[in-house]
Amino acid sequence: MDPVTMARALFGTSMAFHILFATLGVGLPLMIVFAEIMYWRKKDRDYAVLARRWTKALGILLGVAIPSGTIVGVMLALLWPGFMEIVGQVIAVPFQVEIWAFFFEALFMAIYLYAADRLSSGMRILSVFFVMVGASASAVLITDAQAWMNTPTGFKLVDGQITDVDPWAAVFNPSFFTSAQHVLTTGYMTGAFFIVTSAAVMLLKHRQDEREAAYHRKGLMLGLVIGLVMSLITAMNGHATAQSLHKHNPEKLAAAEGLFQTTTHAPLVIGGIPDPETQTIKYGIEIPGMLSFLAANSFDTEVKGLNEIPREDWPPLFVHTLFNLMVLIGFGLLGLSFAVVMWRAFTRKSPRPFPRWLMHLFVWTGPLSMLGIEIGWIFSCSARQPWTIYRVQRTTDAALKSDSMGTLFLLFVTIYVVLLIMTSLVMRHYFKRHPVSADLIEHAEDANDTKGAFS
Amino acid sequence: MSDATIAITVLWIFLFIYSLLGSVDFGAGFWAMIFGRRSADGDTKAAGLANRFLSPSWKITNTFLVLFVVALVGFFPRATFSLASLLLVPVCLVLILLTLRSAFMVFSYSVHSYDRALRIISGITGLLIPGLLVAVLAVTLGGIVTEAPDGTLALNYGKLLTSPTLYAHLAFGYATELFFSALFLADYAREARDMTTYRTYRRLAVIFGPLSLIAALGVTFTMLPEASWIIARFREQWLWFLLSAAAFGIGYGCLFIKRRGGFIGSTRLAVIFVAVQYALASFAYGRAHLPYIIYPQLTLEAGFTNPAIFRSLLIGYIVSTILLIPVFILFWRLFLKDRRYLEQE
Ligand code: HDD
Ligand code: HEM
Numbered sequence: 001m002d003p004v005t006m007a008r009a010l011f012g013t014s015m016a017f018h019i020l021f022a023t024l025g026v027g028l029p030l031m032i033v034f035a036e037i038m039y040w041r042k043k044d045r046d047y048a049v050l051a052r053r054w055t056k057a058l059g060i061l062l063g064v065a066i067p068s069g070t071i072v073g074v075m076l077a078l079l080w081p082g083f084m085e086i087v088g089q090v091i092a093v094p095f096q097v098e099i100w101a102f103f104f105e106a107l108f109m110a111i112y113l114y115a116a117d118r119l120s121s122g123m124r125i126l127s128v129f130f131v132m133v134g135a136s137a138s139a140v141l142i143t144d145a146q147a148w149m150n151t152p153t154g155f156k157l158v159d160g161q162i163t164d165v166d167p168w169a170a171v172f173n174p175s176f177f178t179s180a181q182h183v184l185t186t187g188y189m190t191g192a193f194f195i196v197t198s199a200a201v202m203l204l205k206h207r208q209d210e211r212e213a214a215y216h217r218k219g220l221m222l223g224l225v226i227g228l229v230m231s232l233i234t235a236m237n238g239h240a241t242a243q244s245l246h247k248h249n250p251e252k253l254a255a256a257e258g259l260f261q262t263t264t265h266a267p268l269v270i271g272g273i274p275d276p277e278t279q280t281i282k283y284g285i286e287i288p289g290m291l292s293f294l295a296a297n298s299f300d301t302e303v304k305g306l307n308e309i310p311r312e313d314w315p316p317l318f319v320h321t322l323f324n325l326m327v328l329i330g331f332g333l334l335g336l337s338f339a340v341v342m343w344r345a346f347t348r349k350s351p352r353p354f355p356r357w358l359m360h361l362f363v364w365t366g367p368l369s370m371l372g373i374e375i376g377w378i379f380s381c382s383a384r385q386p387w388t389i390y391r392v393q394r395t396t397d398a399a400l401k402s403d404s405m406g407t408l409f410l411l412f413v414t415i416y417v418v419l420l421i422m423t424s425l426v427m428r429h430y431f432k433r434h435p436v437s438a439d440l441i442e443h444a445e446d447a448n449d450t451k452g453a454f455s
Numbered sequence: 456m457s458d459a460t461i462a463i464t465v466l467w468i469f470l471f472i473y474s475l476l477g478s479v480d481f482g483a484g485f486w487a488m489i490f491g492r493r494s495a496d497g498d499t500k501a502a503g504l505a506n507r508f509l510s511p512s513w514k515i516t517n518t519f520l521v522l523f524v525v526a527l528v529g530f531f532p533r534a535t536f537s538l539a540s541l542l543l544v545p546v547c548l549v550l551i552l553l554t555l556r557s558a559f560m561v562f563s564y565s566v567h568s569y570d571r572a573l574r575i576i577s578g579i580t581g582l583l584i585p586g587l588l589v590a591v592l593a594v595t596l597g598g599i600v601t602e603a604p605d606g607t608l609a610l611n612y613g614k615l616l617t618s619p620t621l622y623a624h625l626a627f628g629y630a631t632e633l634f635f636s637a638l639f640l641a642d643y644a645r646e647a648r649d650m651t652t653y654r655t656y657r658r659l660a661v662i663f664g665p666l667s668l669i670a671a672l673g674v675t676f677t678m679l680p681e682a683s684w685i686i687a688r689f690r691e692q693w694l695w696f697l698l699s700a701a702a703f704g705i706g707y708g709c710l711f712i713k714r715r716g717g718f719i720g721s722t723r724l725a726v727i728f729v730a731v732q733y734a735l736a737s738f739a740y741g742r743a744h745l746p747y748i749i750y751p752q753l754t755l756e757a758g759f760t761n762p763a764i765f766r767s768l769l770i771g772y773i774v775s776t777i778l779l780i781p782v783f784i785l786f787w788r789l790f791l792k793d794r795r796y797l798e799q800e
């Protein structure tokens with residue numbers, strides 16, 4: 001394979017690996033904040049135990065999130081020097097400020113983890129709140145750079161030279177706010193659903209102790225409620241993101257929806273395989289006029305088709321499937337959590353445990369949500385092709401051409417596989433050795449000892 | 456001062472901080488490995504102390520590394536093509552080692568039964584990483600880089616691996632890392648009132664101090680003929696180097712001050728003076744190195760960004776530094792000063 005393809009493979013794989021851990025690094029702190037708040041409001045110690053155990057899991061995950069982030073951060077400069085040359089001249093600011101967000105998060109994380117026993121409860125909530133702020137800020141800032149790649153502003157390109165740089169116009173590029181919001185809410189949503197997953201796995205075990213089951217149900221409900229809220233915002237904001245594509249990246253929308261001819265009353269096609277020869281989508285379900293309506297709230301909206309641009313500038317057509325999957329996962333999770341939370345709200349008087357088949361569904365919410373994140377990013381990055389910076393720089397001009405790329409790819413993939421296996425082993429091992437039952441007893445005996453689970 | 460000089464000064468500050476933090480961090484990992492393997496009581500305590508320092512602080516050290524890379528690319532974006540083609544392989548190796556080290560270190564805190572194996576991995580990688588980083592310095596001095604007709608740069612690995620200057624650089628990197636970390640941990644042990652551990656680390660500092668000085672001399676004597684320009688430049692900076700040597704002398708001397716209560720050495724003063732020595736020496740080194748980033752292919756001005764970005768970056772740095780200082784102070788008080796943390800078992 002040619003060096004550019006290898007560079008894309010290496011970088012895409014590394015990002016896909018980092019995002020697994022990074023997303024939970026954004027989502028879990030929010031859940032911990034809510035658990036701490038619940039503990040503070042309800043004085044129910046179970047919530048303190050939840051916070052402690054989630055923090056332990058977060059600590060293990062950050063052990064991989066941080067070095068893998070270091071990898072992608074440095075790789076961005078190593079593999080895409082052409083891209084960084086322009087980034088450095090136009091949109092360096094979010095990258096810089098992001099590092100400070102990392103400091104902020106790392107410092108407060110250390111404080112929350114290792115000094116919890118020396119902090120008052122108010123300070124504890126505040127420090128984990130700042131962990132969440134730091135993690136979210138770093139996600140927003142990196143997304144800013146990615147949004148700018150889709151809608152580059154704040155400079156002029158004259159004869160290959162960058163002039164008239166306006167750093168703030170670059171920072172506040174047109175797709176910044178929608179993208180940032182989308183990334184945040186999907187991160188929170190994934191954190192929440194992973195809590196649902198882990199609680200459901202525990203509740204499905206046979207020989208349940210009622211005390212423990214009650215504890216797990218609290219985590220489950222907290223996860224479901226926050227998951228519901230976040231997936232609702234995600235769906236609404238996803239709609240705004242798609243409208244932003246219609247305005248700023250029409251060929252991306254066209255590829256996402258498999259639309260070839262520019263037209264008003266454009267149909268929305270769900271599923272199917274776009275076929276460039278017949279210029280149709282095979283086997284898809286068509287909803288007439290819906291795409292025009294979604295793109296700008298009116299059936300008369302003209303939606304640009306792929307034929308508007310030269311064939312060699314088309315994004316890959318498989319992104320249609322990616323887009324469908326992302327939306328499907330979004331509505332699936334939204335529907336599930338909505339139904340369950342409503343059901344619980346209406347049966348408050350006589351609460352009954354969820355049926356087992358529903359628990360089995362819950363187990364899948366976390367992984368599905370994570371799959372949505374992965375698919376969403378691959379969609380966003382691949383549907384921008386052949387551009388790295390939309391209509392400014394092609395991917396081939398951004399890349400470093402080096403023959404070592406193939407070896408490095410194998411090396412990094414090996415490391416990622418090893419780390420994935422190790423992380424799951426360590427998680428299993430740790431939580432087997434420190435069962436909930438022990439935490440619940442220890443907590444009943446010594447209310448002030450918040451240290452045990454951390455050290 | 457020109458904008459590019461200000462930018463390189465900011466970078467120098469980051470690099471300086473990272474070299475201190477990195478020395479302590481990687482060194483502590485190494486000492487934790489060495490002492491963790493033996494069973495004597497004093498040794499376990501020495502390993503425990505190194506770990507107690509490492510657990511809250513490695514993330515912050517790591518962030519300084521990222522900060523340096525990001526600042527380099529931000530201030531000198533037009534240097535990225537040359538640097539990337541030159542350093543792709545060594546930097547990727549550093550990344551892999553760093554990942555293994557951080558991950559396994561965190562894992563070893565969580566799962567005590569694999570403790571030993573994991574700690575050995577993080578100890579060894581902690582020794583390899585600074586070596587690779589220091590080797591990059593040797594590369595920037597010239598003679599090891601080949602330039603293709605189209606201007607792309609490549610590393611001549613054969614020449615690099617067979618040149619004595621690489622090994623002198625490595626020896627220098629290790630000696631200073633182990634010296635400074637032992638010194639720092641001795642001071643940390645004193646703060647924790649742990650006398651046996653204090654004695655262990657002080658003794659190591661006494662041994663590694665002169666070694667680091669000898670290694671530094673070794674570096675200057677093994678320079679390649681192509682790098683002789685920097686020796687000439689070093690001579691122009693003689694005053695700074697002299698001051699740096701004096702700071703080292705005073706700092707090392709502080710290790711032998713007799714104190715009340717029967718113990719020897721003021722490690723706090725020694726740490727401060729040796730840090731000053733690092734600052735002076737690396738400042739002099741940097742001045743001699745300028746205006747070249749890589750001799751002779753890449754200069755400061757050629758890689759520099761535009762004024763608008765430069766200004767916004769500088770403002771960004773100033774504002775965020777001011778915001779972070781209180782948090783760093785809180786961190787310092789909680790982990791480097793608070794007896795309740797330091798003296799726990
Ligand atoms: C849990 C994950 C998840 C879920 C359920 C959704 N998304 Fe999403 N989506 C992402 C996770 C994601 C993401 C990973 O966060 C992306 C990748 C790049 C970005 O900015 O966010 C993204 C990008 C993204 C883009 C492309 C933005 C761009 O390339 O500039 C669009 C148009 C949508 N989303 C639209 C939707 C719609 C209409 C959804 C319906 C519910 C939806 N997303 C659910
Ligand atoms: C939207 C996608 C991303 C999200 C949500 C995200 C989030 C995170 C989070 C939560 C961390 C842990 C921070 C800490 O605890 O210090 C992290 C680490 C890191 N990320 Fe990402 N990240 C994303 C993409 C990227 C990209 C594209 C880069 C490269 C430019 C990057 C660079 C880094 C770096 C360098 C670190 C390590 C920071 C350190 O040393 O502490 N991230 N990221």
Ligand code: HEM
Nearest residue numbers: 008012015016019080142145146377378381382387388395
């Ligand atoms: C975190 C989740 C992300 C994933 C899974 C991801 C995935 C990918 C993939 C698969 C590619 C290769 C595209 C192709 O060749 O078809 C790619 C390219 C790229 N991505 Fe992303 N990406 C992520 C986030 C980001 C972010 C936040 C940035 C910006 C800072 C970014 C910058 C790039 C660049 C510069 C390229 C190479 C040039 C290009 O192919 O356009 N990525 N990414």
